[in-house]
Amino acid sequence: MASQPDNGSRLWRGMRALIFGDDHETTLRDQIEEAIDEAETQRPVRGDLSPHERQMLRNLLHFGDRTAGEVAVTRGEIVAVPETIGFDALVTALAEAGHSRLPVYGESLDEVTGMVLVKDVFAAMQGPPEGRSVKALVREPLFVPESMGVLDLLARMRAQRVHLAIVVDEFGGTEGLITIEDIVEEIVGEIEDEHDEAGAQLLVALDDGLWEADARVELEELAQAVDPRFEDEEDEVDTLGGLAFLLAGHILEPGEDVCHPSGWRIECVAADRTKMTRLRLHAPGEAPVPA
Missing domain, CATH: 3.10.580.10 (CBS-domain)
Known part of the structure; x- marks a missing residue:
């Protein structure tokens, strides 16, 4: 009687091929991703991969495609x-x-x-x-x-x-x-250390259509939560702080602002001499507050 295929061994062979190279890399990547998708739709099994482990595995599958x-x-x-x-x-x-x-x-x-x-x-x-x-x-x-x-x-x-x-x-x-x-x-995923502000939220909705954000917030997240037009700049910069620097040409000082082509006004809330740390987003059409 023929033995049944060992899914665990097949998955491990796929992982080894992705890490060390294989002529069928794309096919193996697809197979592993399909196995992860199937596992997420099934009832949890004792000893199986946790959601966090599955996410790490997904990240690893595309790790080799990333550039410096x-x-x-x-x-x-x-x-x-x-x-x-x-x-x-x-x-x-x-x-x-x-x-x-x-x-x-x-x-x-x-x-x-x-x-x-x-x-x-x-x-x-x-x-x-x-x-x-x-x-x-x-x-x-x-x-x-x-x-x-x-x-x-x-x-x-x-x-x-x-x-x-x-x-x-x-x-x-x-x-x-x-x-x-x-x-x-x-x-x-993100590694927080002792210098990161505990509990600090990267993006917070305020009253009157204002948003306050950490300068490190990704433009992709900003586009999803605030305005999809922020993602248009993603080819040049990845974060809100990088976008503000790109538009202004320098590090904004607290109270200084710069306008995005979409009409959003980006105001610096906090900064040190080397970088911006907190920024506030003002909706298009909102009049600037006199200094």
Whole structure:
């Protein structure tokens, strides 16, 4: 009597083929997605994949299609310091940013010359004052093209033991920044850390048709909840903060605003010297409030 096919083994073979390569990758991806769809319509079985695990599996199926440019933090959200910064100011910048690494630039952000690690700064703080040279702390950055696939990027970052890469466009300009955490989030979802505001909502509807949003809110989410015309800009930027920066050409200060082609007015509610953090959306036709 012929044995029945082992669906679990077939699924595992499909996963291995997706990760390590196979001539029938597209077909295997479709088969695995169909298996996940079927599982979601059936009664839960003890020991089966949880909804979160199924979502991670879906993310993994399309992980290899993503590029560095698609995953990276956009240029308008990059927190960086000039190479002329003093040591004390560097310590302050690291504390305010809440990041373990910061890019260092020359004349502009298109001239990234290195990066500094908070662990190197802490080590320098324990040494003599004459050893606190910012120039001596700068490490060589990793530059990658925006078209590089995330699988190749992850392999390269692991091989070179770096956790941060600068994404550049075809002209060598800085397009964005990407960390290993950004890559992992493509599979497991958003990773909140101790520097993220607990309980802060990314998008909130206020009275009189106003909306308040975190600068990190995705334009896709904004288009679905507020106005589909916001998604027209998605090819150039991914977040509301990036859109405001693109339209204004600079980081908006609190109280400053800029108009979107759809008529929506984007007002900066909160910002620091390196980025916008909270923005307010005013519906088309609403008159600006006098300063």
